[in-house]
Amino acid sequence: MKKTFVIGSGFGGLAIACRLKAMGHDVTVLEKLDNLGGRARTLYHNEFEYDAGPTVITAPYLLNEIFNLFNKDSRDYFNLLRVDPYYRFIFSDQSHFDYGSSLKSMLRQIETNYSKDDSLGYLSLLRHSKRIFNTAYLQLADYPFENIQSMFPYIPELMRIKFYKSVHSSVKTYLKNDNLVKALSMHPLLVGGNPYTTTSIYLLIQYLEWKWGVYYGEGGTRSIVNGFERLFKEEGIEYKTNCEVLNIHHKNHHIKTIETTKGDFDADIVVSNADPSFVYENILKIKPKKIFNKKSILKHSMGLFVFYFSTKKIYNDVQHHTIIFNKRHKGLLDDIFDNKVYINDPSLYLHRPLATDKKNIQNDCDSFYVLAPVANNQSDINWSDKGNEFCQHVISILSDTVLPDLKSHIVDQFFVTPDYFETELNSYNGSGFGIQPIFRQSAYFRYSNKSQELDNLYFVGAGSHPGAGVPGVLSSAKVTEKLILKYDA
Numbered sequence: 001m002k003k004t005f006v007i008g009s010g011f012g013g014l015a016i017a018c019r020l021k022a023m024g025h026d027v028t029v030l031e032k033l034d035n036l037g038g039r040a041r042t043l044y045h046n047e048f049e050y051d052a053g054p055t056v057i058t059a060p061y062l063l064n065e066i067f068n069l070f071n072k073d074s075r076d077y078f079n080l081l082r083v084d085p086y087y088r089f090i091f092s093d094q095s096h097f098d099y100g101s102s103l104k105s106m107l108r109q110i111e112t113n114y115s116k117d118d119s120l121g122y123l124s125l126l127r128h129s130k131r132i133f134n135t136a137y138l139q140l141a142d143y144p145f146e147n148i149q150s151m152f153p154y155i156p157e158l159m160r161i162k163f164y165k166s167v168h169s170s171v172k173t174y175l176k177n178d179n180l181v182k183a184l185s186m187h188p189l190l191v192g193g194n195p196y197t198t199t200s201i202y203l204l205i206q207y208l209e210w211k212w213g214v215y216y217g218e219g220g221t222r223s224i225v226n227g228f229e230r231l232f233k234e235e236g237i238e239y240k241t242n243c244e245v246l247n248i249h250h251k252n253h254h255i256k257t258i259e260t261t262k263g264d265f266d267a268d269i270v271v272s273n274a275d276p277s278f279v280y281e282n283i284l285k286i287k288p289k290k291i292f293n294k295k296s297i298l299k300h301s302m303g304l305f306v307f308y309f310s311t312k313k314i315y316n317d318v319q320h321h322t323i324i325f326n327k328r329h330k331g332l333l334d335d336i337f338d339n340k341v342y343i344n345d346p347s348l349y350l351h352r353p354l355a356t357d358k359k360n361i362q363n364d365c366d367s368f369y370v371l372a373p374v375a376n377n378q379s380d381i382n383w384s385d386k387g388n389e390f391c392q393h394v395i396s397i398l399s400d401t402v403l404p405d406l407k408s409h410i411v412d413q414f415f416v417t418p419d420y421f422e423t424e425l426n427s428y429n430g431s432g433f434g435i436q437p438i439f440r441q442s443a444y445f446r447y448s449n450k451s452q453e454l455d456n457l458y459f460v461g462a463g464s465h466p467g468a469g470v471p472g473v474l475s476s477a478k479v480t481e482k483l484i485l486k487y488d489a
């Protein structure tokens with residue numbers, strides 16, 4: 001029986017632990033923090049519980065597949081609720097647009113609020129995103145790109161789908177209205193990319209949302225993580241929390257021992273779910289062999305400022321997922337991704353679970369989080385100084401748009417900044433999502449799911465192929481499983 005250690009318990013780590021257990025490995029998950037889930041963990045504050053990260057659950061079959069490995073059904077562990085609409089977009093001219101979940105009503109809305117041309121344009125955009133989805137998701141999301149040649153057969157189709165264009169410029173070829181273009185090119189932001197530079201391959205997310213819908217875990221995303229924890233206990237997958245991996249001892253390109261805050265462990269196989277940029281520099285202390293993974297050329301995603309709060313007022317009219325666009329768009333994204341400066345006019349994503357999950361009201365209050373993309377820690381922003389000030393900007397934008405008089409209704413609050421991502425989650429540069437989803441960091445160009453330096457080291461999660469987002473990291477577990485089957489079964 002192979003003794004396998006998984007470093008980190010993000011969704012990628014949880015998924016590979018199950019997959020390897022089902023293959024017959026003796027699996028132990030080592031998690032630095034005090035609970036499972038990584039970015040998807042629960043944050044406890046006073047008498048409230050908050051989902052720390054993912055709230056938009058798509059491609060739910062990927063979760064069920066894992067429970068099926070043990071002849072179990074995920075519905076016996078957690079329940080997924082359909083979210084409708086998928087998102088409400090609010091623009092700086094105060095107009096709004098509801099996206100999903102009925103195509104018919106959305107087309108009618110586009111025709112009424114914008115134009116017939118844009119409604120037809122949207123259908124063409126959806127057809128285009130379906131074509132991308134058919135190749136990039138159905139064929140490549142769980143394909144192990146082991147060398148550059150493995151990408152060659154796909155180049156003609158990638159050329160046909162114009163992978164070299166950005167998501168924003170592709171959407172602009174189909175739609176005229178600026179607000180619509182902003183809204184329908186926002187998906188890269190959900191996986192750490194700038195819509196103006198992310199390869200249009202990521203348009204596949206649009207079709208993926210339509211194909212399987214958008215869901216939320218009843219009782220919170222934590223219900224899904226808790227479901228995995230129960231499965232671990234039932235199937236004998238060991239896990240240790242408060243157990244940080246400090247060092248990986250290797251000789252002749254082979255790992256022998258992992259050194260942790262809870263002692264040393266001998267390993268046959270190690271799968272790292274921790275951010276590869278962090279792992280190479282701080283745990284392995286070696287430079288990645290692959291030129292595309294050199295520190296000097298890698299681009300990490302933006303940082304995130306996340307404000308968690310509860311209010312005694314119930315804001316019944318607020319949808320589950322609201323995206324509030326600031327007037328500045330390209331300039332704002334340039335400041336965040338390239339200039340890496342402090343901004344005071346963020347665009348926001350607001351999560352209000354009570355809109356979907358009506359039974360799970362906490363302490364008779366409405367609970368939220370609001371997320372603002374900000375520069376990652378390559379900036380010189382001192383968040384200990386700026387955090388409170390930034391939070392006030394966020395509160396005032398929310399008060400002026402969807403949550404009137406917010407300040408006077410708040411009963412619980414705290415925020416995290418890129419410093420949390422850097423120091424707690426070991427995310428390089430405090431980035432919210434790991435490395436960016438640009439073409440030269442995709443497929444073979446991303447961190448390899450099988451290390452090129454150590455023969456019994458693998459990677460899973462947002463840094464490896466295919467990338468960030470819950471469907472991305474669950475797919476990465478499938479890639480890593482295939483590679484372990486091939487090399488280390």
Ligand SMILES: Cc1cc2nc3c(=O)[nH]c(=O)nc-3n(C[C@H](O)[C@H](O)[C@H](O)COP(=O)(O)OP(=O)(O)OC[C@H]3O[C@@H](n4cnc5c(N)ncnc54)[C@H](O)[C@@H]3O)c2cc1C
Nearest residue numbers: 008010012032038039053054055056245274461462469470
């Ligand atoms: C605020 C936010 C909102 C998001 N919203 C969505 C959404 O709605 N939908 C969606 O699909 N995606 C969303 N995402 C993205 C998604 O959450 C992530 O891409 C995904 O969960 C990352 O999973 P992962 O497997 O890469 O591991 P991570 O979640 O990054 O977990 C890695 C784990 O490794 C642990 N670790 C690191 N170093 C060590 C060490 N040395 N020893 C032991 N353990 C270590 C960390 O503590 C962490 O638990 C969101 C992300 C954030 C931050």
